[in-house]
Amino acid sequence: MIVESTAIPPPGRREMRRASRREAILDVAQRSFLESGYAATTMNAIAAELGGSKGTLWSYFPSKELLFAAVLDRATASFRTQVAVVLNPADPPERAIRGFCRRFVERICRPESIALYRLVIGESQRFPEVGRIFYERAPAITRKIVADYLAGAAERGQLKIEDAMLAAEQLTHMCLAGMHQRFILGLLDKPSAAMIKAEADRAADLFLRAYG
Template sequence: MAKSKKALTSAPTDKSEALTEHLLDVAASFFLKNGFAGSSVTQIAREARASKESFYSRFPTKEDLFRAVIQRQTDHMSGKMSALFISDAPIAVTLTSFGEGFLARFMADDTITLQRTLSLDRGKFPELGRMFYELGPARMIGALSRYLEQQVSQSKLRELNSEAAAHHFLGLIISETMLKVTLGVSPKPNKDAQQRIVKSAVDVFLHGYTK
């Protein structure tokens, strides 16, 4: 009897969570296709076949909806990437795994589209770029910084400014491709090319920071 009661009480929650995920899926598609300025809650609600009340009860403003879309994407990525930081594994192995994962995510079609969208909307909505940075890149930099500090404490790396070093490493990875790919000047590097880019970044980074 107790089991049946639990099942009955959990069903509405499951249904509500499923609806929230559906709304975020539709909103993400709209933001990527039309940009922030070109998307409206009314349009998104119509496409999702949901009432505006369903949106506003979960996301009071369009900015809240956008944040939730980015938060969901970056939460998954952050958890996946943070799991790569194994303190007793060889540094080169850990940095390579992290670098390849970061570059693959950075070069993903939806990420590139989102960056272009944010660039177009930043004049009217400068807070969106800050929001994306705080929820995405800043979390990656923070996780990498903490890992580097741990390696310093174990005397595997020389003394360093961990945040600056994290920026250096990620800069080595994306500097070769970011501008050209984002502007559409050159195609995205394939998997083999991405691996070569990361290997070079790891070699240069360790040459500068290994004791």
């Protein structure tokens, strides 16, 4: 009564299992690292939450540091892909910039983003690469996208901008001005949609007032 049903698995069934197990480990580890920081996260706790044994955990990630690096890598990758920013050159610049600000503020004020930022900053002293990797994969990429748009808008005569990179940096940081610092320091917990909109509009207003 043995049916050969599973059709696909010539490319290895072990590999599949292994990959999904790896993901499961990273899920648990990421949650713990983001929630408690590096030092307060214990391998024992991760193994316990996984249900498996310690030996298995170590067979996937031979040290806590390597596990941490893998978590960081995955987290920034997810950030990167989610910055599918909607800066449409066909829109009038007010609309495009306002839309970007809202999306950006919403993104960076999510609890996971805040936790990631905290984690990176907290560990960037002990692991200097952490800060560099994060910077290159999150803020630098966003800035580049915004700068490209702004340069185009300047060419089309829609905005008066000399240094697009500088302007992009100013715009993104304006989006951080109010709530973000308070989130980072733990004075606020959950952003409401109204707060996000207000924050984004304030940033866009100032920017457009200066460069419009």
